[in-house]
Structure formats: structure tokens, C-alpha cells
Amino acid sequence: xxxxxHEEDIPAGVMGDGAVAVDTETMGLQTHRDRLxxxxxxxxxxxxxxxxxxxxxxxxxxxxxxxxxDPKRVKLYHFARFDLAAIEHYMGVMGAGVLHENRIAxxxxxxxxxxxxxxxxxxxxxxxFEAAAVQxxxxxxxxxxxAGLCRVRxxxxxxxxx
Numbered sequence: 001x002x003x004x005x006h007e008e009d010i011p012a013g014v015m016g017d018g019a020v021a022v023d024t025e026t027m028g029l030q031t032h033r034d035r036l037x038x039x040x041x042x043x044x045x046x047x048x049x050x051x052x053x054x055x056x057x058x059x060x061x062x063x064x065x066x067x068x069x070d071p072k073r074v075k076l077y078h079f080a081r082f083d084l085a086a087i088e089h090y091m092g093v094m095g096a097g098v099l100h101e102n103r104i105a106x107x108x109x110x111x112x113x114x115x116x117x118x119x120x121x122x123x124x125x126x127x128x129f130e131a132a133a134v135q136x137x138x139x140x141x142x143x144x145x146x147a148g149l150c151r152v153r154x155x156x157x158x159x160x161x162x
Contacts, residue, residue, distance in 0.1 A: 001048065001102065002046070002047045002048075003044045003047075003048045003049075003050060004047060004048070004049045004050065005050050005052065006049060006050065006051045006052070006054060007052055007054070007076045008051070008052075008054070008057060008060070008061060009051060009061040009062065009064050010041070010049050010051055010061075010063050010064055011062070011063065011117075014049060015041070015043045015049070015067055016043040016044075016045055017073075018044070018073070018074075019043070019044065019073065019074035019075070019076060020041055020042065020043050020044075020067060020073060020074075020075055020076070021044070021075075021076040021077075021138070022039065022040065022041050022043070022068070022076070022077055022083060022087075023039070023040040023041075023077070023078055023083065024036055024038070024039050024040075024082070024087065025037055025039075025040075026081045026086055027039040029082075029087045029145070031082075031086050031089050032089065034156075035053070035127060036053055036059070036086045036090040037052065037053055037091065037121050038050060038051065038090075039051045039053070039069070039087075041064070046088075051105050051142065053090075054160065057103045059090045061091065064091070065091060065093050068071060068087060068093045068095065069093050069094070070096070070097070071096035073097055073099050074097045075095060075096075075097050075098050076098075077098060078101070078116050080095070080098055082153065084098065088110075106126075106130075106134075106161070116117070122127050125159050
């Protein structure tokens with residue numbers, strides 16, 4: 001796996017045509033106050049692209065915007081509510097084709113209810129269910145990166161045995 005670093009946008013043609021995993025990093029947790037500073041994106045082919053946005057960025061990023069706005073392309077997020085809010089606020093792109101990583105266990109109909117947001121006993125118990133679901137899919141424990149999320153997403157399209 002290679003990690004590529006880009007400023008303000010990704011080069012045209014570096015992403016495949018299929019699903020992508022996306023993760024954002026901001027300067028804090030308040031979207032209107034704390035700017036989007038990094039976006040990670042991977043198409044599951046083994047490469048991860050990190051796009052850094054400077055303090056004075058206009059967030060134009062036409063190549064990145066085209067990928068994020070494409071309704072035919074599935075986008076997988078770890079914490080979609082936060083990531084989509086940051087992307088919409090700073091880049092003006094409304095998410096389409098979204099799959100939230102915290103819902104993987106319930107989408108694949110493996111283990112009851114979806115994982116709750118936050119911390120505490122409910123989240124810890126759901127973390128166990130997530131690990132069990134990923135293990136049953138024959139994958140290593142979920143990685144908290146764009147490339148790791150895309151690998152899990154791709155495994156969901158395969159038939160489940162047992």
C-alpha cells in the first residue's frame with residue numbers, strides 16, 4: 001500500500017471507477033469554526049490519497065468534488081454525519097451514494113442492531129459485534145483508514161458462508 005500526499009486536490013485519473021472510502025480531518029469538532037484540513041480517500045486498490053487543505057484554501061478541488069458528488073459511486077465513511085457536514089460546509093458538495101461504516105454489521109445482516117455513536121457500554125458492545133462481523137467476513141479487524149474501510153466494503157459484496 002502506498003500513501004500519496006497532495007495539496008488542495010488529487011490529480012485527475014488516480015482513482016478507479018468503483019467505490020471509495022473517505023475520511024476527513026478537521027482542526028476540531030465544530031464544523032463552522034474548525035476548518036477541514038485533510039481528506040483521505042482510497043478506492044481499495046491499495047493506495048491511499050491524502051489531500052491537505054491550507055488555512056487560506058478555497059476548497060475548489062474539482063477532481064475531488066467530481067468523485068464526492070458522483071451519485072453512481074458508493075462512498076464509505078467511518079463517521080458519515082461529521083465527514084459529510086465538513087465536506088458540504090467547506091467544499092459545497094452534498095454526499096450521494098453513502099455507506100456508513102458503523103452500519104456494516106446490520107447491512108450484512110450478521111449481528112442485530114447497528115453500532116451506536118459515541119463511547120460507553122453500548123459502543124463497546126457494538127465494537128465487539130463489528131469485530132465479529134469482520135472476522136466472519138474473513139477479513140482482519142477493521143482498520144480506521146480510508147483504505148481499510150474500502151477493503152471491508154468490498155468484502156461485503158462477496159457471499160457470506162456459514
